[in-house]
Amino acid sequence: ASWFGHVEPAAKDPILGVSEAFLADPSPDKVNVGVGAYRDDDGKPVVLQCVREAERRIAGSTNMEYLPMGGSVKMIEESLKLAYGEDSEFIKDKRIAAVQALSGTGACRLFADFQKRFLPDSQIYIPTPTWSNHHNIWRDAQVPQRTFAYYHPESRGLDFAGLMDDIKNAPEGSFFLLHACAHNPTGVDPSEEQWREISHQFKVKNHFPFFDMAYQGFASGDPERDAKAIRIFLEDGHQIGCAQSYAKNMGLYGQRAGCLSILCDDEIQAVAVKSQLQQIARPMYSNPPLHGALIVSTILGDPALKSLWLKEVKGMADRIIGMRQALKESLEKLGSPLSWEHITNQIGMFCYSGMTPEQVDRLTNEFHIYMTRNGRISMAGVTTGNVAYLANAIHEVTK
């Protein structure tokens, strides 16, 4: 008998499947606006100069020993400053339990497992829509999921009224997953004023906010500005959880460098929580990888390298913002009668175009343009060279 004869092939990942189809297409015109990885204006992957320089400094100067179970102390320290603020009282008071995580995905999963272990009856409220992997993560951690209103299809903006209603109607003390900035896949973020109202309502209902911050710096070009939502919640006295990723903002995708932090009542609680996070990590992967952590701590720990990084993050964000403008203008020049304002109103790596799955299928089949069927365009894949082609194709399938 076959041991594994009953194993059916898994469903294709909706995002990674797009890249596979793109690679298999021989057309010279093909465009990949599927995967959320930054590309330069020639469509090439980018390694930041600050990363190259950090690698030069690291090369030959370190051993290959294990990191501690919780990961690099230096990297965690720098990550917390980035998320909570350079002079955060919570850092000084040692109230934050934090461990290095396997990028943003690993940070979310660790939190979900922690939630299941210590609040076994809790649920997680997830925005509609969200990054599809959020559903997988909390599903595999066996935390029941609920959704809350987020996107408003007609305005291609925020469904603020629906969101506030869902926050009010959720049972007291619910867990909510919030995208700290550059919401994926919609590119729609609450305004500062709206964040203040959300934070206030969380206080009233005693909800727990878990921030997934996969794009700090990538939204506005300034990591401080992109941390605004978190800072508002901190000011209002919330305890928060936070998943940080260096995949996008440092271009460290494959290094799996990230951080999970949980703000606790006091230092004693933080020590306990951290020890339990490590306990969860131990049987899964023992300890996190070294190289990416060294790159991050080398860059953030050196004022000159950090300012080079800030310049480079801004460069990436600015190129994307420029391409939003170019795409919108190209569509208007073609005489599209539709409104494309949302292309420039939305922020971060993605444009939630409003195209239907059938229109996306036409883009792919007739124009060799690859993207997810929810109409999400990765703006990072748009270049000076392909923006006119892309606009023309979008115009053809939407007119």
Ligand code: PMP
């Ligand atoms: N959260 C969101 C919202 C994301 O878009 C991503 C990346 N696509 C991640 C988390 C995690 O990415 P990574 O594990 O590569 O850091």
